[in-house]
Amino acid sequence: MSEPTPCTQRLNPPDPAGAPHPPHLLECRGLSFAYGRSRVLEDVSFAVHRGESLCVIGPNGGGKSTLAKLVLGLLEPTAGQLTVLGKSPREARTALGYVPQAMRFDPQFPIAALDIVLMGRLNHLKVGAFSKKCREVARAALDEVGLSGYERRPFSDLSGGERQRVMVARALACEPEILLLDEPTANIDLSIEAQLLETLAALRHRMTILMITHDLDLVSSIGDSVLCVNHRVHRHSLPLSGETIKEIYSSRRRLEHDRRARDQHGDPCLCDHD
């Protein structure tokens, strides 16, 4: 089992030099996951520090979403260890604010923006209506993503970018320690995206962010460092060089090749753009 990769490549360390190193909010040691016989992640080790913004990139099928599901405790690792705030992901669930892709939802679902945001408070609700405090937290979260006044607006009336910001507000209403975003800019209009970017850039200063994305604009404006996931992981510092980007995204073909080789020879695939 290997040690977690130290964060030596951070560009924006949150603490002044010489201060004691903050504890890892999230730590992954020798993590592996397979769907049946198909291995998705192999011997993955990394750590996320408090206040860090880590962008997870990599080719489709490389295991990004699987990694997110493992962090959320929706999947159990086949080997290795994953701790969130020193606890199992399942136990630490309420400390995570999860932002799925807004495009996943039925756009005609009859629900108002504030009611979506209030879902972040579901763990505080037993029966009946949400408490006043929950409503205040939800309103403040809408405020924070620049959507004050949108409380009663139906989800179906919102633009793609606004829907995605509602999802961010819902995650903020969880009062999370870590914000976990799954491709927040996928399927969103470029002009609208600027507002989302602004929101995330502001959030980055006050919380730990773990973001899966294909969007290199987002990586360069939000990320402190980059984790490339392609069965294995590799950390990169920012800014990414053109060469690195090319390597990361051209690895799919090699990935397929490696899969075939592995199937034939049982040889595990290595992160190939290293």
Added chain:
Amino acid sequence: MTDFFADFIDAVKTVPLIRYALLAGIVSSLTFGVVGSLVVVRQIGYVASAIAHSILGGIGASVYYSRVYDLPWLTPMLGAIAAALLSVAVIGWATLKFKEREDTIIGAIWAAGMAAGLLFLHYAPGKAVNLESFIFGNILLTSKSDVIATLILGVIVMSLVALFYHKLVAVSFDEEFAGLRGVSSKAYYFLLLTLTALSVVLMVRVAGLILSQALLILPAATASRFSRSLWAIMAGAVVITALANTAGLALSYQYDIPTGPFIVFLAVVFYALSFLLRRKRA
């Protein structure tokens, strides 16, 4: 026109049959509008339909066993409730366990319930059972105790929805996120199926087991074309169901039309009209 209303109001006053039918129709529309809206947003109309049809198995079994073993307390209503809850258990379990075979399993339960019901009724001793009133409903057979049972069931269903409204909506909108916030999507899926089953049992009396599912879904679908808030859809669906029930009863009384099918026909007309009157969306 005034004669028409006067006649109907007169009938409501003097004929208990009409009075109970009207009351049952109005009371059950509360349940139907609310649960129907949840069924529509969750898109489980097909499941509701399967539950409605499988009820015949419970009706048949209750008729058969009450006659063979002389159990007068075993009423068709009780059999229907038992069958509906059994279908919920099987459909819920099967759809969660074998997601990819969902439609086949639901279809099988639908057919199994009806086949069992027909067999039970065929072999039940005594005089032949009037199958038609179960299949097409007969609101005019409503008794005072039916109205009370409808009211009790309605109160139970409405209380459950009021208590768990936010969680039911959350699992319908985003099962995964609700799960992450500690709301068991499975438990609430079962709750919604149970509410659906109880509502369908209520409505079988009015519209029969073939058409009751239409009365569950169409008013909510109609209301959803005009509103984008679930509360408003629920309220609209309640009003539309009550309107269809009342107008259907009045017209069928006046012109001697079969009541259940006519009520459903009105619900279809309202739905069709919603396409003509639909508010333009931005």
